[in-house]
Amino acid sequence: xxxxxxxxxxxxxxxxxxxxxxxxxxxxxxxxxxxxxxxxxxxxxxxxxxxxxxxxxxxxxxxxxxxxxxxxxxxxxxxxxxxxxxxxxxxxxxxxxxxxxxxxxxxxxxxxxxxxxxxxxxxxxxxxxxxxxxxxxxxxxxxxxxxxxxxxxxxxxxxxxxxxxxxxxxxxxxxxxxxxxxxxxxxxxxxxxxxxxxxxxxxxxxxxxxxxxxxxxxxxxxxxxxxxxxxxxxxxxxxxxxxxxxxxxxxxxxxxxxxxxxxxxxxxxxxxxxxxxxxxxxxxxxxxxxxxxxxxxxxxxxxxxxxxxxxxxxxxxxxxxxxxxxxx
Numbered sequence: 001x002x003x004x005x006x007x008x009x010x011x012x013x014x015x016x017x018x019x020x021x022x023x024x025x026x027x028x029x030x031x032x033x034x035x036x037x038x039x040x041x042x043x044x045x046x047x048x049x050x051x052x053x054x055x056x057x058x059x060x061x062x063x064x065x066x067x068x069x070x071x072x073x074x075x076x077x078x079x080x081x082x083x084x085x086x087x088x089x090x091x092x093x094x095x096x097x098x099x100x101x102x103x104x105x106x107x108x109x110x111x112x113x114x115x116x117x118x119x120x121x122x123x124x125x126x127x128x129x130x131x132x133x134x135x136x137x138x139x140x141x142x143x144x145x146x147x148x149x150x151x152x153x154x155x156x157x158x159x160x161x162x163x164x165x166x167x168x169x170x171x172x173x174x175x176x177x178x179x180x181x182x183x184x185x186x187x188x189x190x191x192x193x194x195x196x197x198x199x200x201x202x203x204x205x206x207x208x209x210x211x212x213x214x215x216x217x218x219x220x221x222x223x224x225x226x227x228x229x230x231x232x233x234x235x236x237x238x239x240x241x242x243x244x245x246x247x248x249x250x251x252x253x254x255x256x257x258x259x260x261x262x263x264x265x266x267x268x269x270x271x272x273x274x275x276x277x278x279x280x281x282x283x284x285x286x287x288x289x290x291x292x293x294x295x296x297x298x299x300x301x302x303x304x305x306x307x308x309x310x311x312x313x314x315x316x317x318x319x320x321x322x323x324x325x326x327x328x
Contacts, residue, residue, distance in 0.1 A: 004176060004208050005031035005054070005072055005093075011065040012053045014279075021279035023049040023062075025232040028306070031176065036202065036209045038223030038240070040216060040255070044276045046232040047212045048098070051178050054210075055089055056080075072176075091121040094169035095178040099185055100161035104153040110164045111137075111149025117171045136167035141197060159190035166197065173205060180212045195222060216259050220244055228252050231287030232279060234306060238313040248309045248320040250292045286318065294319055 012024040024046045031037050039047050052058050054070055056077060070077040072093065077085065097103045105113060114133040118124065124132070130149065137145030140163040153161055162182060169177060179198060183191035199222060202209050211222060219226055219240065226243045228236040228251065236249040247253045257270040274291040277283060283290050289299040298318050309315040309324040 001032040001034055003030055004033050005029075006069070007054065007071075008069040009065075010050065010053055010068045010070065012049050012058055012068075013063050013065070015061040015063075016280060018278070019280045022232055022282065023279050024053060025282070027229075027232075027234055029227055029234065029237065031208050031210060033175075034206060034208055035225065036211060036223045038219035038226045039210060039212045039229060040214060040219055040226060041229035042214065042276050044279070045229040046279075047229055048180055050229070051095065051180050051210065051212055054178065055093060055095060056085055057089075087121075090117060090169075090174070091172040092174055093176040093178065094172070094174040096162075096165050096169050096180060096182050098181040100158065100165045101153065101185070103165060104161060106153055109150050109152055110156065110161075111151075114149070114164065114168045114171060117168045121172045132171065133167070136171060137164070139170070140164075140167045140201070141193075142167070157190075158186050159193065162186065162190075162194055163197070166194075166201070170201065170205065174207060176208050176210070177202065178210045178212070181214070182211075183213075183218070198222075216244075216255060228255070231276065231282055233287065233316060234314075235288065235316045236314065237306070238310070242310065242313055246310070248313065248315040248323075249288075249317045250294050250319070251288050286316075 008028045010024055010027040011022065014021045014023055027050055029037070039050065041047055049058070053064055056064065058064055068078055072088065077088065104110065111130065111133050114136060115126070115129040118129040118132050133149050134145045137148055142148050142160060142163050156164065182198065183194050186194060195218060198209070213219060223240050226238060226240050227234045228249065230251050236243065236247065236252045243252065244256065247256055254272045258272065260269060272291055285301050285303050286299040289295045292299065296318060304316050304318045304321065306314045306316045307321050309320045315321070
């Protein structure tokens with residue numbers, strides 16, 4: 001599979017009343033054609049800001065560092081003008097946001113909003129745009145699509161609103177779909193339906209997808225590769241099977257221990273002590289060391305790099321690096 005997206009040293013900061021917040025700090029990743037990359041981590045770890053940065057949707061007081069590289073099919077998005085970026089957003093790289101109720105305009109019909117997305121990237125008449133919208137509503141499983149296009153967001157359920165958002169994202173057949181917590185506000189049954197729909201559409205349309213979530217169960221069933229984020233950094237990246245079978249970073253291991261399992265008796269869930277520190281006060285050296293049960297002196301004095309600790313397995317951890325050297 002060829003490389004669609006290449007990100008190197010992505011750093012995004014925000015000036016706040018408490019000082020400079022490095023929400024995303026030196027993130028590097030790749031996305032291959034047709035692949036699903038899962039991005040997981042606690043709230044506040046930088047997942048959503050990473051996604052927004054990929055499309056350069058970070059406004060003041062946010063700032064993406066000049067040394068950041070975001071290449072889509074060899075084209076550097078960091079060097080593009082606003083007009084050039086508008087040709088990429090939606091048409092080539094589309095995004096589904098967390099809350100459909102906050103993303104949809106309450107005073108416009110859902111059909112009008114999808115029509116607008118179609119006409120923004122295609123030279124078509126209003127009638128053709130409306131026909132495309134009806135077709136998209138049918139594609140994403142909205143019943144009676146010819147009627148639903150004339151309804152307002154408040155007339156749709158949360159699941160139907162999210163399907164409308166997916167239709168809008170797919171309006172121009174993007175090569176990459178970024179889905180940011182697409183099931184957060186939905187009940188469990190609807191969550192499963194939306195995920196099944198995304199997987200089916202990805203396969204049918206041949207898209208690559210970045211799926212952002214805090215739910216490891218979703219990642220296990222959907223993603224080809226997983227990037228685990230903590231403290232604005234990627235701390236582990238591996239093929240899904242390898243990451244779940246043999247996690248190398250203590251944070252990943254702790255996340256997996258906290259997932260309830262049907263094959264184990266009901267007990268108190270494992271927890272990770274402490275909390276994610278604020279982005280204005282990241283700990284020096286390894287950012288997980290104040291919460292890590294395996295902290296060494298070295299972890300407190302020097303930042304570990306993202307190094308290979310197995311085949312296609314990258315880990316930002318001194319302990320994992322040392323263990324890999326012993327096993328080699």
